[in-house]
Amino acid sequence: MKHKINFILNNEEITHEVAANRTLLDVIREDFDLTGAKEGCGAGECGACTILVDRKPINACLMLAVEADGKEILTIEGLSVNNKLDQIQQAFIDHAALQCGYCTPGMIMSGKALLMDNPSPTEEEVKEAISGNLCRCTGYKKIVEAIMEVADKTNSAR
Amino acid sequence: MKDFLYYKPKTIEEACEILTRYNGEASILNGGTDVIVRIHDGLNHPKALVDIKGISGLKTISFSKEDGLVLGACANMNAVINHKDILENYQIIAEAAHTVGSCQVRNRATIIGNITNASPLADTATPLLALDAVVEVFGVEGPREISINDFFVFVRRTSLKVGDVVTAVKVPYYKELKGSYQKHSRRDAVDLATVCASVLMVDGEIKIALGSVAPTPIRCRKAEDFLRGKKLTEELIKEATHRALEEVSPISDVRATKEYREEIARVLVSRGLRDLMG
Amino acid sequence: MKFVGESVNRVDGIKKVTGSLKYVDDLKMSRMLYAAVKRSEYPHAKLLKVDITKAEKLPGVKAVITGKDVPNRVGLYLEDKTFLANDKVRYRGEAIAAVAAETHEIAQEAIKLIEVEYEELPAVTNALEGIKSDAPLVHPDLGDYKWGPIFFPEPGTNISNLYKIRKGDIDKGFAEAEHVVENQFFVPHIQHSPIENHSVIAQMDPEEALTIWSSCQSPFAVQKALSVAFGLPQNKIRVISPAVGGGFGGKAGTTLEGIVIPLAMRVKGRPVKLTYGREDEFINSFVRQGMHATIKTGINSDGKIVAVKNTFVWDGGAYTEYGVNIVRAGGYSSTGPYDIPNVWTDSVCVYTNHPVGGPYRGFGMSEIHFAIEQNMDILAEMLGITPIEVRRINGLRPGGSNATGQIVEVCGLQDCLEDVVDKLGWEREEKKPSSKPNIYIGRGISCGFKAPSMPNNVASSAIIRINEDGTCQLLVSAQDIGQGSDTTLTQIASEVLTIPPDKITIKTGDTDYTPYEWQTVASRITYCAGNAVVKACQDAKDQLFELAQIKLGVPKEKLILADEYIVAKGNENKKVPIKELALGLSMEDGSGIHGPIIGRGSFIPPDVKNTDKTTGQGEKPTAFWTYGCQGAEIEVDIETGKIKVKKVASSFDVGKIINPKLIEGQVEGGILQGLGSAILEELILENGIVKNPNFVDYKIPTADDMPEMIISFVENPEETGPFGARGVAEPCMVPTAPAIANALYDALGIRVNSLPITAEKVLKAIKEKQ
16 A cells, blocks of 8 residues: 655655555655665664654664654755755765765764754764764764864854 | 565454454564564464554654553654653653664564564663563453553563554653663664663662563562562662572573573673662 | 875766775676575585475576586685585585575575485584594595695595695704793684675577676686686676675685576576675675684794694584685795794694685785784783784894795884874873773783785786876776775876876776786775876877977986876977877877877786795795884773773874775774674684574674774885785775784783784673682
């Protein structure tokens, strides 16, 4: 049985029909071709599927698409507006905070969610916020530095 | 994932009715962090999922000295961790909730989901046990209460019946609450407990609860009884820890051996008690 | 230098931070079918019956194949595997049959309808058992297989390679040694755990040409293996590797491509996709081999090691087509980076009924160094000298000789050792006392080295095309699997041509369009592909100079490139922009000569030769060696046994840093992977069954586990390397685990001889010591 759902996807109002057994990750990847979020484990352990639902990071592999009804969803593809990179995306490039790139969209979304919630996190808070995002390439140091740089910039601009 | 039907009832009665109709073949969908993984991995094949997040009032967290803390079934872990009243009056619950999964998981997972899954290692079970929480249930015959001490039956089994929906968990108000949640795991972040413990001083009485050392999370009554009315000393802590150990029956699995779990239970109980001494 | 040595931003940065880069599983094609695989339930069994009739009848199923459809044996170094099992299964999880269906769900359903009858056979679940003469044979037909001349299988046993080193006189060495000790170590299986699981799509067109999109490190190696397996000419196989979400060796050679192709052949025109789940990744892609090490050492009171006898027994798993070379590398590197006159090594690859061992970052070196470097500390303590001192005494220096008898010319090991010791200040400052009574502090050091473990004559190539506006396309098949080769190869091209990196677009990984590369493995890309890029750019430069000498009237020898111009040396006014000659030279009379500038470069490492078959001795067995050192500071909780790694300092001699920011990141990643293998990671195997094939119970490090990292480098140039560079991708994870193990000993005086050093093992060792 299909369910009709209404939600906002990267600032666009969407009405869509989904089967109950499809995850939100499957639907954004397959029906909307938003493939920045990846399935790395299907168990909420790797964080490669991290997207924001109502401004909070969640594992899209652990949420049914029907549950997205009435929600506001932001994926990595919605982060840069008019081809202008978000500060955190630029910081990841500047700090070489990415290697193979597979964890990067999820990692950036976790970092973004943290900064939306807490614009001046400590390094410990950054580490905690991304500890649900596994990266096998970077050793995390440059990722933490990139997120901290955005926080510092935001704070000094105040 | 295998197909299933999805219901999102607006009332608790409706939820109970659907669950009853499916007679055990429907599961509740709350945070989804456990049930969706189990369906994905082919461990569960429910015919229907009943999403209880559409029922009004279940997200509420409320507190008063008269009623204590009422944690609504759909309040997620991060809501609990950051709740002012919980931080002020029940910090141990926030501490335990904070160790569950990742930030992403905690934005979906709930304390009620954590306890109704009845995993022996459920992080939030031991503080609730130590605090003598009460589980509020709505079932076929209407609302009822189950003491958390009678709630866990076996590995992944509770005393809930078909049709039951846990609506909240209530924690009494205590004037004095000291102590902390301790978790030993292989990896510090995002891991299951090898052993976890809540060791508390509640209005002058010591309460000890342990996870991952038995088929269910347990209270160490013998140790508590032994300590009742006594002032903690190193000697007493040693004896109480010894008694607590008599109440555990851990297993060996991929995470640790039985012997190591016993050892860690010993360390966590004595550390917890020592902290209360200071 | 203007571009080499600069922290240029990654050229693939924007597409990765915006999520727009399409990895294989992100590709969607019209009328695509989904594959699923029927896998063995037993570690070792005869296949009595594989009945696919019910699966074939399921609506939506388009093709079902079994091992009968892919009978040809393939393998990189030893042709011992078929893509699907024939006659018998050799590990639990081995592919038996595969299905292509309209949806993933139908394919899964069809798999359940395939009926398999097994006759269980006794299994080999321990390499030390497998080596015994009465062990069940995993490959009774080993004698019929084909293998490369540098490998030594022993048909009639489970030994698929026995690599020997016989240097000096081992008996004499021990006889003369003042002290002789023997130690044993064990390294378990671990898994690469890239965040991207393997994925492949295959499509066959009406001309019977195959296109394969694969998350693979080595498109040309895949092309060759598929050509052998399916009897197709190479010009009919196009392998595209659009992006790789982490490899670490796990996506080297071929893995799942051979399962999907026979399906694609049966559903002509329709693409078929297979993406592994995490459990498949843990069990059915490559794993790092387990290894049992015994090291007997003869040492004199002055600290000089005079003899060493190593036995390395490797748990190669069910197929060792790739593993035999890891064992070879473990053999020729068996002394570690130490100068020892008398050496005897047997490095033995053993078939077991375990998941398939394969290349994993470090390729044998992490495994042997866990043993060698702990052994060094044991020796130091025995003689009452420091771990640093024993390494100063025995560590290789220029002019010294390694296990193969090769006289080492360039060797910065001692520089790296001193660098780390200095950065950590260990010889200046005593350990700070712990603030808590249950926490103990330890310091440990480890050296390490690695060479590219590849056949001597493997080749690389590159093409550079210059566009009319002075921009370029650089074509290679070196794959950027995260290590940053797209960026560093671009920088190398920039340096030779004086054209900035933002004007050069690099394209990789399409066997129809990008030129040959053997494999993206072995820390060889900067060196090998880098050399090919240098040569291609020099070729383009040469062509430009040919034309410029006509244009400028200045002989070729007097021309140089500067800031995108061809300039007459000493007369800077005489110049012509590169772009003006991109399509050839236009003469004043309107005629033209030469045409478009296309530079080509081919490279094979010079003068690398096989070692002697019986002694393993040789003049130059490898293209180069990368040496380095790491030191670790840890805290141990003596009540729980838990280790927290607080600080790691690292120094490697990389010859020449191409991109400081990228190389630093690469080493940081290597340290965390080494840390994971040190204290967290193990594929737990019980009776051939993997007990923890998921991230719930196979833990890799998170950001929370990150220690303070002090990264530095030494630059003793590699004579044949591009701008003096050599590789560091793998070497940087080699010393981490032994440094942590040695720090544990420093903290508590206990040694855990097997990885991972879990809290439980530490606590047990503490109790045993008491």
